[in-house]
Amino acid sequence: MAEGPVHLHLDCPSGISGDMFLGACLDLGLPVLLLEEMVERLGLDGVELRVERAKRGGLAGVRFSVLRDGRPVEGADSEGASHRRLSTILRMIEESGLSAGVVERASALFRRLGEAEAQVHGVGLEEVHFHEVGADDSIVDLVGAAVALEHFGPVRVSSSTVVVGSGTVSTRHGVMPVPAPATALLLKGIPITSGGASGELTTPTGAVIVREFVEEFEPSATAAPRRIESYGIGLGSRELADRPNALRLQRVTPITSAGGPWRQVAVLECQVDDATGEAIGYAVESLLEAGALDVFATAIQMKKSRPGVAITVICRPEHSSELAERLLLETGSLGCRRTVVDRLEAERSISTVLTPFGEVRLKQATISGRSLGAAPEYEDVRRIAREQGVPFRDIYRAALRATAD
Numbered sequence: 468m469a470e471g472p473v474h475l476h477l478d479c480p481s482g483i484s485g486d487m488f489l490g491a492c493l494d495l496g497l498p499v500l501l502l503e504e505m506v507e508r509l510g511l512d513g514v515e516l517r518v519e520r521a522k523r524g525g526l527a528g529v530r531f532s533v534l535r536d537g538r539p540v541e542g543a544d545s546e547g548a549s550h551r552r553l554s555t556i557l558r559m560i561e562e563s564g565l566s567a568g569v570v571e572r573a574s575a576l577f578r579r580l581g582e583a584e585a586q587v588h589g590v591g592l593e594e595v596h597f598h599e600v601g602a603d604d605s606i607v608d609l610v611g612a613a614v615a616l617e618h619f620g621p622v623r624v625s626s627s628t629v630v631v632g633s634g635t636v637s638t639r640h641g642v643m644p645v646p647a648p649a650t651a652l653l654l655k656g657i658p659i660t661s662g663g664a665s666g667e668l669t670t671p672t673g674a675v676i677v678r679e680f681v682e683e684f685e686p687s688a689t690a691a692p693r694r695i696e697s698y699g700i701g702l703g704s705r706e707l708a709d710r711p712n713a714l715r716l717q718r719v720t721p722i723t724s725a726g727g728p729w730r731q732v733a734v735l736e737c738q739v740d741d742a743t744g745e746a747i748g749y750a751v752e753s754l755l756e757a758g759a760l761d762v763f764a765t766a767i768q769m770k771k772s773r774p775g776v777a778i779t780v781i782c783r784p785e786h787s788s789e790l791a792e793r794l795l796l797e798t799g800s801l802g803c804r805r806t807v808v809d810r811l812e813a814e815r816s817i818s819t820v821l822t823p824f825g826e827v828r829l830k831q832a833t834i835s836g837r838s839l840g841a842a843p844e845y846e847d848v849r850r851i852a853r854e855q856g857v858p859f860r861d862i863y864r865a866a867l868r869a870t871a872d
Contacts, residue, residue: 472814472833473619474693477626477681478715481707482668485608488676490531490701491716492615493518501618502611508563509610514540514603521702524711528700533604540604553581553595560610567826567847568819572613572679579653580609580675587648608672616680619718622815625683629654630662631669650674656758656789658684664707683783693719729809732760733787735794737803738767740775747776750797757793758786781810813839820869824851827866841870 477483493499499518506514513535521530533540560573581595588595616624631646631654638647645667646654653674662668669677696718703712739747751762761781769775778798782790784807791803813832820829828844843866852859 472622472816474719474721475619475621475624476693476717476719477624477677478717479627479629479669479677480662481664481703481710481712481714482630482632482662482670483673483677483714484670484703485605485612485672485676486531486533487701487703487714488673488716489608489611489615490518490529491699491714492612492619492701493531494529494699494701495619495697495716495718496699497615497618501614502607505563505565505569505610505614506607508565509559509606510563511603511606514607516607523702523706523713526700526702526711526713528702528713530702530704532704533607535603540602553577553592556606559606563610565610565614566617566819567850568617568817568828569610569613571846572616573610576609576613576675576679579679580649580671583649583652583671583675586652605672609675612676612680617819620817622817623682624680625685626677626681627685628658628660629669629674629677630664631659632664632666633661634665634667636667646674647671653678656786657681658785664709684785693721695719730812731784731807732810733782733784734806734808735780735782735787735791735803736777736806737794737798737800738769738775738777739798739800740769740773742776742798747778747798750778750794753797754780754790754793757790758782759790817844820866822862822865822869824855824857824862824865827851827862827869829866829870841867843867 489497489502493502499516502516506516515534515537517530517532517534517539519530520527522528556577557574560570560577563570565573581592584595585592631650634645635642636645636647637643645661646659646669647667650667650669650671653671654669654677657677659669698715698717701714701716703714705712742750747764751764754762759780759782763779765777765779767775767777778794778800780790780794787805791805794800794803811834813834816831816833818829818831819826827847829841830844831841832839843863848859848862848866851857851862
């Protein structure tokens with residue numbers, strides 16, 4: 468692989484599932500030993516991994532599958548399926564001894580999935596029982612996805628439009644339209660298409676991987692020139708009539724001019740003079756949670772000398788319509804402006820350093836190969852400070868010293 472920051476791009480012409488994603492990662496260079504160690508740490512006794520070269524529609528790639536006692540585990544109706552509660556799965560992850568970054572990402576994947584299931588079925592998060600996604604294969608797929616992301620350490624993950632299929636799919640709750648309710652909720656705001664294909668092509672595990680990991684979608688994801696350094700192909704479990712059942716994961720390098728890596732963003736702006744400080748604060752939080760890159764409020768003077776607040780939202784162009792609607796709903800403004808501009812973005816990478824207090828992720832930024840500095844991940848420092856009763860700044864300084872060493 469070429470040196471430098473890692474950018475990953477997903478091509479989903481046949482949808483995405485957890486096993487297809489891991490197959491693509493393995494084909495791209497993820498060591499299977501990392502996944503085998505993960506299975507052992509999770510305490511999944513009797514679970515084995517099968518990695519084999521295969522073909523779908525004439526396209527060669529890696530077929531990844533999970534076995535229990537030598538038999539394939541695929542969903543709720545196979546051996547190894549369990550109706551595990553979210554709390555049980557989170558405890559398995561927390562007690563696994565996997566790195567802090569893997570634990571955090573894997574837990575986030577299952578929490579996001581649990582929130583979708585809870586909303587679909589109208590129950591509290593603590594009442595959610597996972598059926599299909601509580602099986603051994605889904606646990607391996609999602610925790611494995613977190614392991615893969617830590618291994619590659621991408622500064623950005625992008626994706627094509629997600630093909631979901633059409634028709635119906637059989638679930639424990641009966642026959643459901645495609646995409647299934649939880650999948651549809653996870654893909655809310657994400658560009659999707661049926662792709663002219665029948666059946667379920669994107670599963671809940673695939674949908675939550677896209678929701679949690681992908682920052683940018685086509686067309687803006689592929690608008691800038693890029694060079695493919697390598698790619699991996701992950702294969703699905705069945706043959707499709709009109710296309711290879713495959714997911715492609717590309718490792719790409721942006722091709723930039725001397726001026727640096729410019730990328731397009733949308734800037735949304737509105738002014739309000741009748742919202743409370745609490746309402747504005749909530750609007751900012753809501754917009755960030757919905758995918759905005761940045762949100763800030765500025766004190767201004769409006770007509771008739773009324774004090775007011777200007778709210779500015781920076782986002783990817785493909786997210787601008789959804790975020791503009793949320794901006795109006797949360798602030799009560801009657802309209803907002805949208806401008807598409809070029810933004811110079813530094814290259815970012817994440818590494819892990821070992822301190823006397825434990826592992827801390829470190830964010831580093833460069834421009835044209837020159838360092839702009841490094842900063843410990845706030846969430847890691849805060850978590851350790853609370854768990855160990857150590858001053859925040861002691862952990863922060865220890866992480867910076869570990870970087871210098």
